[in-house]
Amino acid sequence: MQKQCIDDNCYNITKQLSKKLEFLSHVERYIEDAHKCGDEAAEQTWKLIRTDEQKHADMLRTLIITEIKNNRF
Numbered sequence: 001m002q003k004q005c006i007d008d009n010c011y012n013i014t015k016q017l018s019k020k021l022e023f024l025s026h027v028e029r030y031i032e033d034a035h036k037c038g039d040e041a042a043e044q045t046w047k048l049i050r051t052d053e054q055k056h057a058d059m060l061r062t063l064i065i066t067e068i069k070n071n072r073f
Helices: 008-036 040-069
Strands: none
Touching: 008 040
16 A cells, blocks of 8 residues: 555645635735725725634644644645
């Protein structure tokens, strides 16, 4: 049997980091659209979500670094 290149845990971490970064690459457009419509509540909501998602991306990035340092990646 062939050994896995990446275990489920590392796959999950990288997959979710990828999703967070993809969202972050689009969120500025959502904020701009809400601003153009004059929807301050939506604009503030998107900004708050952006902040939260950036924190989560940072957490996952740190976790990947830890996994690499511990030879588990």
